[in-house]
Amino acid sequence: MNxxxxxxxxxxxxxxxxxxxxxxxxMKVLCFALFASxxxxxxxxxxxxxxxxxxxxxxxxxxxxxxxxxxxxxTELGIxxxxxxxxxxxxxxxxxxxxxxxxxFAMITLAMAQMVFFLFITAPFTGGENGxxxxxxxxxxxxxxxxxxxxxxYFVLAIFVLAYFLISRTVNSPxxxxxxxxxxxxxxxxxxxxxxxxxxxxxxxxxxxxxxxAGATKSVVFQLASLTDAHWHMSGEVVLMTLLGGLGTIPGPxxxxxxxxxxxxxxxxxxxxxxxxVVLGLIFIVCVLAFRRxxxxxxxxxxxxxx
Amino acid sequence: xxxxxxxxxxxxxxxxxxxxxINGAFYAxxxxxxxxxxxxxxIVNFAHGALYMLGAFAALGITQYLxxxxxxxLIVAPIAVGAFGIVIERLLxxxxxxxxxxxxxxxxxxxxxxxxxxxxKFFGSSGLPYPTPKALEGGVNLGFMFLPWYRAWVVVASLxxxxxxxxxxxxxxxxxxxxxGTENPKLLQAFGVNVPLLTTLAYGYGVALAxxxxxxxxxxxxxxxxxxxxxxIVVFAVVVIGGMxxxxxxxxxxxxxxVIEGLTKxxxxxxxxxxIFVVMAIVLVLRPAGLFGKxx
Numbered sequence: 001m002n003x004x005x006x007x008x009x010x011x012x013x014x015x016x017x018x019x020x021x022x023x024x025x026x027m028k029v030l031c032f033a034l035f036a037s038x039x040x041x042x043x044x045x046x047x048x049x050x051x052x053x054x055x056x057x058x059x060x061x062x063x064x065x066x067x068x069x070x071x072x073x074x075t076e077l078g079i080x081x082x083x084x085x086x087x088x089x090x091x092x093x094x095x096x097x098x099x100x101x102x103x104x105f106a107m108i109t110l111a112m113a114q115m116v117f118f119l120f121i122t123a124p125f126t127g128g129e130n131g132x133x134x135x136x137x138x139x140x141x142x143x144x145x146x147x148x149x150x151x152x153x154y155f156v157l158a159i160f161v162l163a164y165f166l167i168s169r170t171v172n173s174p175x176x177x178x179x180x181x182x183x184x185x186x187x188x189x190x191x192x193x194x195x196x197x198x199x200x201x202x203x204x205x206x207x208x209x210x211x212x213x214a215g216a217t218k219s220v221v222f223q224l225a226s227l228t229d230a231h232w233h234m235s236g237e238v239v240l241m242t243l244l245g246g247l248g249t250i251p252g253p254x255x256x257x258x259x260x261x262x263x264x265x266x267x268x269x270x271x272x273x274x275x276x277x278v279v280l281g282l283i284f285i286v287c288v289l290a291f292r293r294x295x296x297x298x299x300x301x302x303x304x305x306x307x
Numbered sequence: 308x309x310x311x312x313x314x315x316x317x318x319x320x321x322x323x324x325x326x327x328x329i330n331g332a333f334y335a336x337x338x339x340x341x342x343x344x345x346x347x348x349x350i351v352n353f354a355h356g357a358l359y360m361l362g363a364f365a366a367l368g369i370t371q372y373l374x375x376x377x378x379x380x381l382i383v384a385p386i387a388v389g390a391f392g393i394v395i396e397r398l399l400x401x402x403x404x405x406x407x408x409x410x411x412x413x414x415x416x417x418x419x420x421x422x423x424x425x426x427x428k429f430f431g432s433s434g435l436p437y438p439t440p441k442a443l444e445g446g447v448n449l450g451f452m453f454l455p456w457y458r459a460w461v462v463v464a465s466l467x468x469x470x471x472x473x474x475x476x477x478x479x480x481x482x483x484x485x486x487x488g489t490e491n492p493k494l495l496q497a498f499g500v501n502v503p504l505l506t507t508l509a510y511g512y513g514v515a516l517a518x519x520x521x522x523x524x525x526x527x528x529x530x531x532x533x534x535x536x537x538x539x540i541v542v543f544a545v546v547v548i549g550g551m552x553x554x555x556x557x558x559x560x561x562x563x564x565x566v567i568e569g570l571t572k573x574x575x576x577x578x579x580x581x582x583i584f585v586v587m588a589i590v591l592v593l594r595p596a597g598l599f600g601k602x603x
Contacts, residue, residue: 049409049412049413096588096591096592099591099592099595100547100591100595102408102409103351103408103409103412104547106351106409106412107351107543107544107546107547108547108587108591110540110543111540111541111543111544111547111584111587112584112588114537114540114541114544114584115581115584115585118580118581119581121580122577122580232540236416236420239413239416243413274427274428275424275428276424277420277421277423277424277427278420278421278424278425278428280417280420281416281417281418281419281420281421281422281424282417282421283417284413284414284416284417284420285399285414285417285418285421287413287417288403288410288413288414288417289399289402289403289414292406292410
């Protein structure tokens with residue numbers, strides 16, 4: 001009940017927000033919040049640390065950019081094409097990566113993503129170092145002009161809310177319960193008759209697809225798809241957002257994404273502009289050493305204590 | 308016949324083979340360090356690439372400000388960076404005992420960001436030159452190719468260090484303790500061996516190996532704050548291919564991957580950046596535990 005009221009308040013705030021805060025910044029936050037929430041599906045609920053999610057995020061943004069700019073697809077269809085590409089890529093990477101667990105899984109996803117990154121550098125349609133520029137935003141539902149930032153914002157908000165709802169439904173579904181059981185004790189889940197590899201692969205593909213949706217949306221918002229989004233630093237950033245916000249909590253990653261994106265924007269303007277990676281690294285270290293539950297996890301623990 | 312092998316002039320083929328062997332030597336030393344660290348700490352050291360870079364910068368500093376020259380740097384830099392590693396282990400990694408191994412990876416990732424970010428801030432992302440030592444300038448013409456002395460030295464020095472590590476682990480008392488610590492640290496501690504000290508030393512040694520590779524690389528690749536940042540990912544792939552089971556496994560896999568990469572540069576240059584990742588994927592499909600890994 002409390003959660004429902006909380007979400008209602010959050011939704012109202014998000015609807016009013018663009019009248020107070022610059023909408024492009026808000027859209028960036030929403031895209032990364034979606035990315036981190038998708039990532040949390042596989043790390044927080046599947047217990048598998050993927051260090052290669054940038055490949056899906058960046059890959060989908062390239063495909064969407066190409067679909068809109070060269071094929072001239074409608075915006076919605078272009079975004080779905082990008083997400084579908086991430087889905088296929090997630091299946092291929094997942095098939096190989098789930099053969100090992102733990103730290104090996106992290107190293108394998110990282111290496112596979114690096115391979116994809118090199119492919120993007122050499123592939124003719126990505127525009128190399130320049131990236132894909134001037135991606136048209138087009139119209140939503142064939143009528144609403146997305147060139148207008150406010151329209152674009154509500155379009156992105158709609159995508160975010162739908163995907164967020166899908167993620168929270170997934171986590172609370174029987175599928176999500178089995179996933180949690182595998183995370184906590186894979187052998188036990190196996191002994192209960194679950195084909196754990198299938199569950200892990202499905203969770204990975206779903207996570208990759210939604211990460212792709214986030215990347216696709218971001219490429220429409222900024223009208224740009226670039227190598228930055230596919231680089232392994234991006235994979236690291238999404239781990240940090242999820243960890244900082246709270247692993248395995250549904251709103252955590254979105255909160256973490258909000259904090260990190262705000263921080264990056266704030267730092268970039270100030271005298272600490274060149275220190276962003278160092279600051280992120282320090283936050284990483286502090287989170288791992290002293291703050292493993294993350295913001296939302298700590299708040300939850302405080303609430304539990306006081307009642 | 309000797310003028311052309313498989314349609315390529317031998318200079319090109321052997322030249323790339325040598326480059327591959329050198330890269331392979333770096334892969335071998337770096338993955339060996341990762342394996343040593345993983346054995347005792349159960350941590351995948353993401354900062355390995357950054358510490359390799361730190362080794363190269365230490366060599367630069369030692370040569371410029373202490374006037375010890377290349378040979379002094381080759382000894383002092385690994386010790387200095389290894390000492391830095393010991394501080395990291397005592398201050399940070401030690402606190403992660405008993406926590407999921409993934410946190411070790413994340414902590415060292417953060418560390419890599421801090422170290423590399425700091426150096427980029429001060430030195431920019433372009434390379435600083437490091438001179439080849441006087442004694443190893445020039446080279447010899449072998450008839451089918453030109454062999455620069457320094458490059459030959461890199462391969463020899465790497466193999467020597469790998470051999471010394473093998474000896475340390477397989478033939479000495481400390482090595483026996485280290486292997487026992489990998490198998491069962493609690494039992495080893497019960498026998499009165501100071502396992503926490505052993506763990507610290509193992510991390511220091513692994514880090515020193517990375518720094519050693521960094522010093523070796525300095526005259527070849529220039530000294531660059533990001534020289535280790537992409538390298539570490541390739542080394543991860545090498546580790547996955549070989550499995551972290553054995554020292555010989557790490558060395559053989561490292562060299563083999565370097566050579567394969569070199570040959571790919573001759574026959575299909577576009578694929579040379581990705582070939583090791585492709586090999587990794589194939590190995591995972593055929594033999595998930597890695598070539599030398601124990602099947603779990």
